[in-house]
Structures are given as structure tokens and as C-alpha cells.
Amino acid sequence: MQFIFRILCIFSMVNLMLLTGCSSGEKETGTSRHQGQPVVLRLKWLVNVSAAGEIWALKTGIFEASGLKVEIKEGGLEHNAIKDIELGRAQFGVASADQVIRAVERGADIVVLAQIFQKNPLKWIYDGSKLHIQRPEDLKGLSVGITYGGNDEAIFRALAAAYGISKEDVRFYAVRQDYTPFWNGDAQLWPVYSNVEGIVLAKKMKEHGRMPMFFDAEDFGIHLVANSLVTSRKIYESRPELVQAFTQAVLKGWEQALDAKNGQLVADAVHEFDGSVGVKLIQEQLAATRALVLSDIVPIGTIDKAAWRDSEELLFRQGLIARHVELSGVLK
Amino acid sequence: MNGLLGRLFQFSAIYGCFVGLLWLAKYGMGFSDYLIPSPAEFLHVIREDGPDYVIYSLNTLGVAVYGHIIAILLASLIAVIGSLKSTMGVVTRVAAYNLQAYPIVAVSPIIFIFLGDGLASRLLIASLICYFPLLLSLLGIFSQPVEDVEHFFVETGRINHRLRLAIRLFENLDKLLTVLTGTATLAMVGTIVAEFLAATAGIGHAIKIALYQDNLARILLALMLIGICSSFYLAVIEMLGRIFSRVLQKG
Amino acid sequence: MYLRCEDLSYAYSSDSPPVFRGVNLLLNGPGFYALFGLSGVGKSTLARLLTNRYGGRDAGMDGAMSGKIQTDLQTILYAHDSERLPGWVSIERHLYGVVPSKNHGLLKQLIREYGMKDVVQQRFSSLSMGQKNRVNLIRYLLQDWDMLITDEVLANVDEPTRYTILSSIKTLFPNRIVLYISHNAIEVVRFSKGIFVLPQTFRVSAGLIQIQGLDQLPDAIPDEQTVQTRLYGLLKAAGTGAEAA
Numbered sequence: 001m002q003f004i005f006r007i008l009c010i011f012s013m014v015n016l017m018l019l020t021g022c023s024s025g026e027k028e029t030g031t032s033r034h035q036g037q038p039v040v041l042r043l044k045w046l047v048n049v050s051a052a053g054e055i056w057a058l059k060t061g062i063f064e065a066s067g068l069k070v071e072i073k074e075g076g077l078e079h080n081a082i083k084d085i086e087l088g089r090a091q092f093g094v095a096s097a098d099q100v101i102r103a104v105e106r107g108a109d110i111v112v113l114a115q116i117f118q119k120n121p122l123k124w125i126y127d128g129s130k131l132h133i134q135r136p137e138d139l140k141g142l143s144v145g146i147t148y149g150g151n152d153e154a155i156f157r158a159l160a161a162a163y164g165i166s167k168e169d170v171r172f173y174a175v176r177q178d179y180t181p182f183w184n185g186d187a188q189l190w191p192v193y194s195n196v197e198g199i200v201l202a203k204k205m206k207e208h209g210r211m212p213m214f215f216d217a218e219d220f221g222i223h224l225v226a227n228s229l230v231t232s233r234k235i236y237e238s239r240p241e242l243v244q245a246f247t248q249a250v251l252k253g254w255e256q257a258l259d260a261k262n263g264q265l266v267a268d269a270v271h272e273f274d275g276s277v278g279v280k281l282i283q284e285q286l287a288a289t290r291a292l293v294l295s296d297i298v299p300i301g302t303i304d305k306a307a308w309r310d311s312e313e314l315l316f317r318q319g320l321i322a323r324h325v326e327l328s329g330v331l332k
Numbered sequence: 333m334n335g336l337l338g339r340l341f342q343f344s345a346i347y348g349c350f351v352g353l354l355w356l357a358k359y360g361m362g363f364s365d366y367l368i369p370s371p372a373e374f375l376h377v378i379r380e381d382g383p384d385y386v387i388y389s390l391n392t393l394g395v396a397v398y399g400h401i402i403a404i405l406l407a408s409l410i411a412v413i414g415s416l417k418s419t420m421g422v423v424t425r426v427a428a429y430n431l432q433a434y435p436i437v438a439v440s441p442i443i444f445i446f447l448g449d450g451l452a453s454r455l456l457i458a459s460l461i462c463y464f465p466l467l468l469s470l471l472g473i474f475s476q477p478v479e480d481v482e483h484f485f486v487e488t489g490r491i492n493h494r495l496r497l498a499i500r501l502f503e504n505l506d507k508l509l510t511v512l513t514g515t516a517t518l519a520m521v522g523t524i525v526a527e528f529l530a531a532t533a534g535i536g537h538a539i540k541i542a543l544y545q546d547n548l549a550r551i552l553l554a555l556m557l558i559g560i561c562s563s564f565y566l567a568v569i570e571m572l573g574r575i576f577s578r579v580l581q582k583g
Numbered sequence: 584m585y586l587r588c589e590d591l592s593y594a595y596s597s598d599s600p601p602v603f604r605g606v607n608l609l610l611n612g613p614g615f616y617a618l619f620g621l622s623g624v625g626k627s628t629l630a631r632l633l634t635n636r637y638g639g640r641d642a643g644m645d646g647a648m649s650g651k652i653q654t655d656l657q658t659i660l661y662a663h664d665s666e667r668l669p670g671w672v673s674i675e676r677h678l679y680g681v682v683p684s685k686n687h688g689l690l691k692q693l694i695r696e697y698g699m700k701d702v703v704q705q706r707f708s709s710l711s712m713g714q715k716n717r718v719n720l721i722r723y724l725l726q727d728w729d730m731l732i733t734d735e736v737l738a739n740v741d742e743p744t745r746y747t748i749l750s751s752i753k754t755l756f757p758n759r760i761v762l763y764i765s766h767n768a769i770e771v772v773r774f775s776k777g778i779f780v781l782p783q784t785f786r787v788s789a790g791l792i793q794i795q796g797l798d799q800l801p802d803a804i805p806d807e808q809t810v811q812t813r814l815y816g817l818l819k820a821a822g823t824g825a826e827a828a
Binding site: 078080082086099105106109149150174176177180181186320 | 363364365366367369373441444445448449529530531532537540541542543544545546
């Protein structure tokens with residue numbers, strides 16, 4: 001009897017340990033193996049090629065060489081980098097301009113360290129064999145997918161306002177997780193991150209004899225800055241060496257990740273973290289990401305202050321912020 | 333009426349404590365309005381978005397009620413078939429127990445593909461989420477003999493499936509009412525989940541937008557209205573249950 | 584008109600001890616019989632077994648039975664004291680629904696004689712325990728049966744009313760078999776034609792003890808001395824398994 005009791009106790013303890021181990025929180029993307037200053041980086045979204053620089057820096061020891069022990073965590077609707085920074089759960093995060101500006105408007109004390117994406121990857125994909133969209137006015141009469149409350153809604157409404165497209169001119173289609181409405185033609189334009197699911201969708205369209213094309217609002221002067229590196233003002237001011245080391249490591253990671261000669265290795269590294277996408281596809285995504293992150297004019301990570309001002313103006317005009325936000329102290 | 337007031341009071345007390353703790357944390361730990369909205373911002377949101385959100389909540393409540401009714405009818409039908417001793421009954425029971433293992437969130441993409449993201453999908457998802465607990469309860473009720481009442485009809489050869497079900501249903505009215513009340517909450521949850529996943533109306537849709545916009549004040553408002561609507565619906569079901577029970581028992 | 588059990592044994596499962604064993608019983612011809620015994624000796628089990636075997640219905644008797652039961656009776660009904668009427672209709676509506684129309688006149692009479700006239704409009708749940716017993720018995724009595732086994736069906740009824748009811752059963756159904764199960768030894772002795780005592784199994788190895796009852800009728804009431812003597816014999820048989828001298 002005592003033996004059975006002991007077995008039951010051991011079984012319960014093992015179970016408890018397994019359960020606590022499994023339920024300790026959300027998925028960790030990766031951690032440096034060696035010692036260094038512990039740092040948590042919260043991504044904006046799930047791990048994919050949009051975090052290639054950070055993954056590469058982690059994988060190749062750039063963080064370690066900078067004296068950092070970095071843990072990368074996935075982001076999402078419920079895992080907001082700025083909130084995590086304020087709560088002290090992360091020291092750095094990746095956030096888009098709309099998130100930063102909204103947070104600053106409501107008193108979050110954060111600073112932007114670098115702008116990873118020089119161009120917003122958010123575009124609308126459509127079948128070029130059926131539609132000919134040269135300018136925003138061509139959108140009239142079409143059904144356009146938008147994510148209510150999302151970036152794409154703000155961008156599209158700003159575009160519509162700028163080009164005199166009224167609510168009656170387009171039919172909005174609520175975007176959800178699957179592409180069925182786009183495939184069956186209910187929505188003729190569908191918002192995608194052109195460097196991630198845009199590549200996948202374009203490939204499938206080609207397989208089905210369609211001609212994938214992207215409509216980019218940025219080409220028509222609508223700017224909403226995407227992924228940028230952020231931290232709290234407190235960390236920025238109290239630990240400048242950490243901030244500098246981390247920022248440089250991330251940018252170095254991105255520089256190397258987008259170097260064509262590293263393409264295969266970077267794709268392997270990203271694939272290691274996100275096994276759901278094949279290496280070949282990641283390489284194609286990486287090529288598309290290169291055009292969004294690198295610029296011929298400015299160095300990698302440069303904060304495009306004019307684009308940030310445009311973003312702030314866009315949010316204000318869309319009523320997504322109640323008052324203008326002073327960004328000069330926020331953008332470093 | 334007392335039931336409604338009681339439920340509203342219970343909800344208000346819990347909600348008040350919850351929001352109070354949030355604000356205690358906010359001011360105790362110096363969090364920004366971005367992380368936790370201030371009372372002033374919350375009041376502002378109530379003033380600005382309150383009327384729209386009330387409409388969204390009522391919309392959700394309407395769908396939840398219809399979804400709940402569909403679920404009750406569906407579960408009753410399946411439970412009646414499942415309570416048969418024939419092969420059909422056995423197959424239905426096995427299928428019902430197995431199907432409940434599938435989370436609706438996983439099945440929902442298939443629903444959206446076939447029904448789109450309109451009312452039909454919301455209704456179906458709301459129904460399915462509260463259908464399984466209802467079905468299990470009804471199957472339990474229908475398959476549990478009430479020997480004290482059924483004995484006479486068995487002895488005299490008068491028993492039939494319909495009479496057996498009527499006896500078991502009547503004898504378990506209280507249990508059934510508890511299940512109905514419990515699944516009413518699930519119907520609300522199901523509708524909100526459906527709206528959150530893919531819909532362009534209802535409070536779940538509003539919560540999704542608020543989440544995209546990092547607007548916790550709106551989410552707090554939505555939670556308050558969901559609570560009020562749920563309390564109202566539960567109180568109505570309890571009241572109807574009491575009236576129904578009284579009519580049956582008193583004649 | 585008979586019912587015979589030969590060497591009847593029953594256990595709830597094949598590996599549990601028998602509830603009773605070696606039971607031999609003969610109900611020969613119509614009349615009021617009784618099955619008597621202390622609590623837990625297996626009276627209800629035996630009664631259900633008789634109904635189950637010959638009623639062709641499942642009375643939940645899924646244990647291990649051995650022995651033979653033979654009868655020429657068509658319908659054996661078993662009524663017990665825990666039974667309830669459906670709660671969604673009045674008693675009157677239920678009774679008129681389940682009693683064959685040819686017996687509606689008798690139904691009216693029994694409602695009156697058993698003191699139920701003032702409560703038949705009510706629901707079953709609002710009755711007293713004794714009223715519940717009576718209304719349950721009425722609906723059984725007015726079915727078409729050859730033998731009715733009544734298991735403590737008057738357990739909560741007061742003594743004078745019980746006597747009235749037992750007398751009326753004997754008067755109204757003289758050509759049928761009633762097997763009356765009760766813990767009330769005096770009324771068992773008084774009203775029964777034959778009494779079958781199921782003794783406690785740990786004292787007695789097997790079987791039933793048969794005792795002659797006094798078969799009391801309204802116009803033939805036995806003297807108190809006879810009742811006391813028969814009562815002593817009954818209780819002795821039930822307690823020790825010994826037959827009275």
C-alpha cells in the first residue's frame with residue numbers, strides 16, 4: 001500500500017512538473033546559450049522572415065558577442081511589445097508607428113531606437129489579369145478587403161480620403177484568417193504583408209493561372225511606418241550602453257541577414273524557428289524583405305522622421321488619436 | 333424582477349472589484365493610460381462609444397438567444413434519438429460524445445468557408461458552443477430511469493418512449509433549468525467568439541477592433557455590457573423556468 | 584389458478600452470497616396471502632423476481648437465479664410504497680387516464696372509500712405520505728391483474744384506514760391472488776389466508792416457513808387470543824426460523 005502511495009506521489013509530482021513546464025507562458029522563440037546581460041525582445045507578430053535580423057543575430061552569436069543574453073518572444077494581438085516593456089517583461093520590442101503613436105498619446109514613455117522597415121510591407125494583392133489598377137481612383141467599384149481596426153483600414157481610409165474615394169465607391173470586405181473570400185472573388189483586393197503571406201499567395205495565384213499584383217498605398221503618398229525597434233525611456237536613459245549594444249547588434253543582424261551571400265543560411269535559421277515554411281519559400285520572402293528594409297539612400301535602421309510625421313497625421317485625421325503627438329523626443 | 337436585480341448586483345460587484353483592482357494596480361505601480369485606462373478615459377469612452385456598444389451588445393445578445401434556441405432544439409432532437417435503445421440510438425450517442433471533442437474554434441474556419449462571415453456563421457457557432465453541454469445533460473437525463481414514476485407504466489405495459497422521456501424531463505426540470513442557464517452564458521461566449529473570429533457586427537467584432545487599436549477602455553466597456561446582457565438573459569431564463577415549473581407543478 | 588416456486592435461490596451476482604435459497608412456495612387458488620420477514624431478508628427481491636419471471640418485463644433483476652417458477656397466471660403486477668404519480672397532471676386526471684373505462688365506477692367508489700375525494704384535484708407532490716400510498720394502490724387495484732404483489736403499499740397509512748382498505752380488497756377481488764408484503768405482523772396475521780415467512784438467512788439454512796393466517800373478513804373477526812397466538816408464531820418464525828408449535 002505504502003509502495004503504491006509512493007508511486008502515486010512520484011507520478012503526481014512528475015505530472016505537476018510537466019504541467020508547470022508546459023504552461024509557463026507563451027512560446028519562446030529562442031535564447032542565447034551563453035552568459036551575458038539578460039534581455040527580452042518582444043516581436044510585433046509571430047516569428048517569420050520579418051524578424052530575420054533578430055533571429056540571425058541570435059543564431060550567429062552577434063548578441064553574445066555584444067555581451068547580451070537575448071530571449072526572443074513572439075508577439076500578437078494579445079502580446080503587445082510596448083505593454084510588455086512598460087510591465088518590465090521585456091526590455092526591447094518591435095512595434096509599428098501606429099502602436100507607438102497611440103501609446104505615446106496615452107502616456108507610455110517609450111522611445112524608438114531604429115526603424116527596421118523603411119517601407120511598409122502592407123499591400124493589397126489582386127489579380128492583374130482581371131484588374132488594372134494604376135491609381136487609387138481605379139479602386140472605385142471594387143471590393144476591398146480590410147481588417148477592421150487594423151493598420152490596413154487606417155491606410156486605406158487615409159488613401160480614400162486623399163483621393164476622393166467615398167464609402168459608396170468601394171465595397172469593404174472584412175478580412176479574416178483564411179483567404180477564401182479572395183479566392184472566390186468576394187474580395188478583389190486582399191491586404192497582405194507583401195514579404196510574408198504575399199509571397200505565398202502570389203505563388204498560389206500563379207499556379208492557378210492568375211497574375212498577382214500588389215497595390216501599395218505608399219506609392220501614392222500614404223505613409224504608415226511599420227516595424228521599428230523600441231524601448232522604454234527609463235532603459236534608454238539609465239542603460240545607454242545596453243541600448244547601444246542591443247540596437248547595433250539588431251542592425252548588424254539585419255545587415256548580415258539581408259546580405260545575398262547569406263541567403264541560404266538565413267533561410268535555414270528562420271526555418272529552424274518557423275518550421276511551417278519551407279527554406280526555399282523563406283529565401284523568396286527574404287528577397288522581398290530586402291527591398292523593404294534596405295534603402296539606397298539611408299543606412300539600415302534610419303528613422304524616417306518625415307514618414308513618422310505622416311503616420312501621426314494619418315492617425316489623427318482618421319480619429320485614431322484624439323490629439324497631435326509630439327514625436328521629437330520619441331524618435332532617437 | 334428580483335432575480336434580474338440580484339444578477340445585476342452580483343455582476344456589478346464583481347465587475348466593480350475587477351476594475352477597482354485594475355486601477356489600484358495602475359496608480360500603485362504607475363502604469364500609463366495606454367496600459368490601463370484612467371477612470372476619466374473610461375468615462376469618456378462610455379460617453380462616446382457607449383450608445384454604439386449598447387447596440388453591438390444587443391445585436392450579440394439577439395444572436396446568442398437565437399443560437400441558444402437552435403442549440404436547445406438540436407440537442408433535444410439528438411438526445412431523443414440518442415436515448416433510443418436501437419442501433420440508431422447507440423450510433424447517435426457515440427457520435428455525439430466523439431464530436432464534442434472538437435473545439436469549435438478549430439471547426440470555425442470550415443463554417444466560415446461555407447457560410448461566410450454573416451449571421452448564419454455566428455448563429456451556428458453560438459449554437460455549437462452551447463449545444464454540446466446541453467446534449468450531454470439531456471442524454472444524461474433521458475437515459476437515467478426515474479424508477480419510482482416509471483414502474484407503474486412498465487408494470488402495466490403502458491410505457492413508451494415518449495412517456496418515458498416526458499417523465500424523465502419533468503423529474504429533472506431543475507437540473508435542466510440549471511443547464512439552460514449555464515449554456516445561455518456559453519451562447520453569449522460562442523457568439524462573441526464567432527464575432528471575434530470573423531464577423532462584421534456584434535460586440536465580439538468591436539472587441540477585436542479595440543484590441544487592434546490597443547484600446548483597453550473600450551474592452552472594459554464591452555466587458556461591462558456583455559456582463560449586463562448575460563445577467564439579463566440568465567435572469568429571464570430563470571424567470572421563465574420558474575413560471576414554467578410552477579405552471580406544470582401547480583396546474 | 585396457482586403460482587409455484589421450487590428450490591428458488593437468488594444472488595445479486597454470481598460471486599456474492601445468496602439473498603435467499605431453497606424457497607418453495609405455492610399459492611394455490613385465489614385469496615389474500617402475505618409474505619413476511621424482517622428487514623433485508625429479500626422479500627422485495629423475491630417479489631420482483633416473481634413479476635420479472637412471469638410478467639416478461641425487465642425489473643432490473645440481473646443477478647444469479649436458480650430454481651423454478653411455474654404459474655398459470657397471465658398478469659402479475661408488483662406495486663411498492665416509493666412509487667410516485669407523474670407530477671404534471673392532477674391525481675384525478677391521471678387515475679381516469681390509467682384506469683380502464685370499465686372500472687371507472689369502481690374508481691369513483693374507491694376514491695370515496697379510501698378518503699381521497701377531497702384531494703384528487705391536487706398534484707401528487709402535495710399529498711401526505713399516507714394519501715400517496717392510497718392513490719398508488721387504487722390505480723393498481725383497478726388494472727386487469729390475476730395477482731397483485733403489494734410491497735409495503737400502505738406503510739404510511741393509519742391503522743383504521745388500512746383495515747378498511749384491506750377488507751375492501753378482500754371483498755372486491757375475491758377471485759384473484761394478492762400477495763401482501765408488510766412489516767405489520769398483526770394485520771398480516773389477521774387478513775392473510777396463508778403467510779409465507781422468509782427467515783433471516785444467517786440463522787436458517789434455507790426455505791420459507793408457511794403459517795396459516797386468520798383470513799379476517801368484515802363479518803368474521805377472530806378473537807384476540809387467537810390473533811396473539813398466531814402472532815407469536817409468526818414473529819418466532821421470522822426471527823429464529825423455528826415453526827411455532
